[in-house]
Amino acid sequence: MKVMIVDDHQVVRQGISNLLQSMVPGLAVTEVDSGQDAVAQYGQLLPELVLLDMGLPDISGLEVARRIRQRWRGASILFFTMHEELPMVRQALDVGALGFVTKNCAPEELAEAVKRVAAGQPYIEHAVATRLAMNQERPVDHRLRDMTQREMEVLLMYARGESIQGIAGRLCVSSKTVSNHLALLKSKLQIESAVELIHLAVDAGLVRYGQLNDGQRV
CATH class of the missing domain: 3.40.50.2300 (Response regulator)
Incomplete structure (x- = not known):
């Protein structure tokens, strides 16, 4: 095998x-x-x-x-x-x-x-x-339940410190497309800022603070 x-x-x-x-x-x-x-x-x-x-x-x-x-x-x-x-x-x-x-x-x-x-x-x-x-989840997890695979992908990379341009390069899409994904994510998750987005990813256990980079935020 x-x-x-x-x-x-x-x-x-x-x-x-x-x-x-x-x-x-x-x-x-x-x-x-x-x-x-x-x-x-x-x-x-x-x-x-x-x-x-x-x-x-x-x-x-x-x-x-x-x-x-x-x-x-x-x-x-x-x-x-x-x-x-x-x-x-x-x-x-x-x-x-x-x-x-x-x-x-x-x-x-x-x-x-x-x-x-x-x-x-x-x-x-x-x-x-x-x-x-x-179905024993943390209370915050229900906000992530309806995310698409691509939205989860973008959230993971962004929360780890990737720039919008960096995410776009990895996913072979435009920076505008990534920005749109992030805007839709904030709306879907009912949050207003990039910082809240990162905190949500950390609170859900998707990333840890030790994994975060000093990536450029746009």
Whole structure:
């Protein structure tokens, strides 16, 4: 079985690779450190599974999953990430991922998720699935529930310090389009300023203050 691991931390990639190869017989692993490379290499490798982090240095895992699934509808994608907020889980499933596990899961659960998703079966980490079923969210999360995948993408990048021009470049759209997305986001989320937008992302657990950059605000 061929697996592509997409994570920007080399130690993490190698650790996951070693772990899975010890637990899943016959596993062949390719390591990729960016979203753009993942999309470019998918068509060449055609792996049975993409093990995908949410937070990548260029485009987010959500956008990687969207682009891969757009071109290869049969792609099996398993998110493996620190993010465990329910809006992020729903976004991941909405873009076509078959599975979602966090980096806090047990090694045995990760191996089971890899085997199931590679076989075309859905798998959500038990604790996350329980929260989804019971709909136990933070009070702020309901404001994010109806966001589109592209709106979530823009919010994540903007909250992490990306400039409007930088977001536009990554998403291959115009700066005006990104500005429109941000304006619609503020209206939809009933907030008035960029600072409030960032605070909302932090309060929802989508980003942490340590992740914020000094990106140019426009």
